[in-house]
Amino acid sequence: MPQDNSCCRVAYSCHRKRSSKVKKCACCWLSFVTLVSLLSLCWMYICLVMFNDRDDVNWRGFEVLKRWVNWFMAMVIISAVLTVYCVLLLLFALFQVALREPLNLHWLHKIFLFFGVIFITFGVTGISLKWPQEWLTVPVSLQATAPFLQFGAVGALTLLSLFVFQGFHTAKGKWSKFLIAVVFVVLSAAIFLCPLIIESPCLIEWTDLPEKPKLIxxxxxxxxxxxxxxxxxxxxxxxxxxxxxxxxxxxxxxxxxxxxxxxxxxxxxxxxxxxxxxxxxxxxxxxxxxxxxxxxxxxxxxxxxxxxxxxxxxxxxxxxxxxxxxxxxxxxxxxxxxxxxxxxxxxxxxxxxxxxxxxxxxxxxxxxxxxxxxxxxxxxxxxxxxxxxxxxxxxYNNKSELLNKGGNHLNVKYSNLRTKEIREFRSSNISVNLWVVNERWLFSLLWCAGASSVTTNSCHLLKDLEEPDWVMAPRKYTIIWITVDIVSIMIMTGLYIFYRKTHCFSHRKGKEKKREITSAWNEKELSPFLATR
Structure with missing residues (x-):
């Protein structure tokens, strides 16, 4: 390909050297881009689920600086830009790999990727030091999103399997192929079988849906x-x-x-x-x-x-x-x-x-x-x-005190009470109020769990919610889960067979061409000797 390829200049440098050192370096950078992309996606997810408590972040910022700024929204915007950038860069890298083009990451992208890692590190450290209780929101959110994240993970695994198969067939050495195969199989099994441990209060029959929580x-x-x-x-x-x-x-x-x-x-x-x-x-x-x-x-x-x-x-x-x-x-x-x-x-x-x-x-x-x-x-x-x-x-704002005093009204932060505990308290005729609930997904989850009421900043939005965002019967979810897994396995099997046949055909053609070149070279070398005779 010509050296002035514009597409190459935009995202990657255009060095055409194919030495083993360059290939190893390209492989390392592809792995780094993949890692940062996954980190940015996870960080973006964390920001979105913590958006429910954005006022707490801004209030803490005000306590320090004595100036009100929407710090959380600024963090979300930067995180969104970083995530889109990393994902697009990864897609372009995979496109280069699919075309069997050399992958030489431009130095500007290396700087931006390192900046992304630093930004995410500061974000995680800041939450861990100044707002550690907010980490409890993440497992709560997974009860609402895990079923759909699993479907998305199966789809992504199916699409990326072609690149895995390509790496498997081009890998030199049995140990390299064995490592690729083991990692891929283990990862696939984890993604396919994770619904076995997924629990969500919204995986219920519609007839079992509790009454809508009251608003405070x-x-x-x-x-x-x-x-x-x-x-x-x-x-x-x-x-x-x-x-x-x-x-x-x-x-x-x-x-x-x-x-x-x-x-x-x-x-x-x-x-x-x-x-x-x-x-x-x-x-x-x-x-x-x-x-x-x-x-x-x-x-x-x-x-x-x-x-x-x-x-x-x-x-x-x-x-x-x-x-x-x-x-x-x-x-x-x-x-x-x-x-x-x-x-x-x-x-x-x-x-x-x-x-x-x-x-x-x-x-x-x-x-x-x-x-x-x-x-x-x-x-x-x-x-x-x-x-x-x-x-x-x-x-009472403490479960132990409530039980010791024989009370029947509990008021706690939504992340401090498991959905199973909510149901247990409600079955004992104990009223459970959870604070502060602002987002639809969280309100829907607590609705399914059976919360009596929620304290909210967005009463004008939640009052119009006539049903949770999603409710699915367990049997229906199991059927969808198994169907998606089977379809994914069939597609990946077809891709593997297709790539293997293509690879074997290309390998055979390469051998034939090599023999032809060798034969032609031998004839050229022997022709002066035959002419003298």
């Missing part, structure tokens, strides 16, 4: 309004939530108000405290009076930062309402809950929760709300609450 508004409806504001809770009512979830702190004069962030700079993310108090850096809710808290704007930052990329969905009137939100008191929320017969569940952030519990319980009792609408979650002061307000429903 996480700080209201924070995708539609500023979190922990009256507008947010009012918007969540239109979603049909059964409870408001919020966070309570106390001002200097012991008035309970709604605010999630705590410790130093706790007002910076959701209010304009820097504008109102430029020389102050408050570290505790008791640093401010209720009058000072009321002077803060709790909606403008929502419009500026657009944390869920949802502001564009609001009308101009809704944006104006959001712009004028203030920090609400607990009493204001209780009045709203009482009007609409909606429960209230909250976390209590305070260094002295025992004392704060007394003020909060007094505020709740003074509001006149039905005690059965209060879902008491804070563990501190639980005995006092049971004595003073026996009508409150006690909710």
């Amino acid at each position: 508004g996480h700080r209201g409806a924070p995708m539609l309004a500023p979190e922990n504001t009256m507008m947010s809770f009012e918007r969540s009512i239109t979603c049909g939530v059964i409870a408001f979830e919020t966070d309570v702190q106390l001002s200097k004069e012991r008035i309970p108000f709604l605010m999630h962030d705590q410790k130093k700079g706790f007002l910076k993310r959701t209010t304009n405290v820097k504008d109102k108090f430029p020389d102050e850096d408050f570290s505790h809710s008791a640093n401010l009076t209720w009058e000072e808290l009321q002077r803060l704007n709790a909606g403008e930052s929502f419009l500026k930062t657009d944390p869920f990329r949802s502001v564009s969905q609001l009308s101009e009137e809704e944006k104006e309402t959001a712009r004028n939100q203030t920090i609400p008191s607990l009493d204001q929320l209780l009045v709203l809950a009482k009007q609409h017969n909606i429960s209230v569940i909250f976390d209590l952030y305070s260094p002295n929760q025992e004392n704060d519990t007394v003020d909060i319980v007094n505020t709740i009792l003074s509001s006149g709300i039905d005690q059965s609408l209060i879902l008491w979650l804070p563990p501190a002061g639980r005995e006092y609450v049971n004595t003073t307000a026996p009508g409150f429903i006690q909710v």
Whole structure:
């Protein structure tokens, strides 16, 4: 082929040397491209399943930098570009191999691939050090995606088998062929048989599908309004939530108000405290009076930062309402809950929760709300609450404490409870609420598992979900799995036979051509001698 091949210049260098050293180097780089492609695909999968908790990543970034940036979305975009680039590079490499062209990776691609490895390494290390509990999301997600990933893996294995067969036949030495054969057979067996260990709550009959989980508004409806504001809770009512979830702190004069962030700079993310108090850096809710808290704007930052990329969905009137939100008191929320017969569940952030519990319980009792609408979650002061307000429903965030106290309401993070445990609790008439659930795939999975309710930021999206994304009868799945495996084995067998015949034919033709060349050369060498005779 000519040296100025444009396709070659775009992706690979155009050296045509075919020495054994060059071939070994090309093989190593092909292996490296394959490895990085697989790593990038796995990393992209991790990013997509962790997208449910993207707000946690951005919040942690804000804690460090004191500036709200959608760090998670930036990471997803970079990961997507890296994955597409690696996969395209791998496909082009396989195309080169199929054409039996020399594979000489361009130095620019080597740099980009090493950058990809470094990026993924930093990502994995960052999650492991700063967000280790999020790794539990991956095995949870596999319960929803594993059946379909297996089908995809079978398809990819079938397509790549042709290259494996080519490498097997061109390999020199019995040990090389033996190694290729063993690795391929073991990998194929693992992919074909992995459904034996796949478990998913959605592999059930439609008639066994549990009731759809109820919705609890996480700080209201924070995708539609500023979190922990009256507008947010009012918007969540239109979603049909059964409870408001919020966070309570106390001002200097012991008035309970709604605010999630705590410790130093706790007002910076959701209010304009820097504008109102430029020389102050408050570290505790008791640093401010209720009058000072009321002077803060709790909606403008929502419009500026657009944390869920949802502001564009609001009308101009809704944006104006959001712009004028203030920090609400607990009493204001209780009045709203009482009007609409909606429960209230909250976390209590305070260094002295025992004392704060007394003020909060007094505020709740003074509001006149039905005690059965209060879902008491804070563990501190639980005995006092049971004595003073026996009508409150006690909710536990720990499985052991729930069982020891004989409770019947559990509230935990979705990744801290196995689907089997959810079913066991539900069969014992224990209500199970899981937080924070924002994505359809996760809500669908927990629906199949039998969750009683979920705390969510996206109540407006989940309320319209009429059925899980997928439900499949176990027998039907088994039939599909076996059929896909059999078809793949038949196709690979056909490809092997075809390639072997083609290879043997080419090998025989090569031998015949070599004999012809040898014969012609011998005749040429002997012709002077015959002429003299």
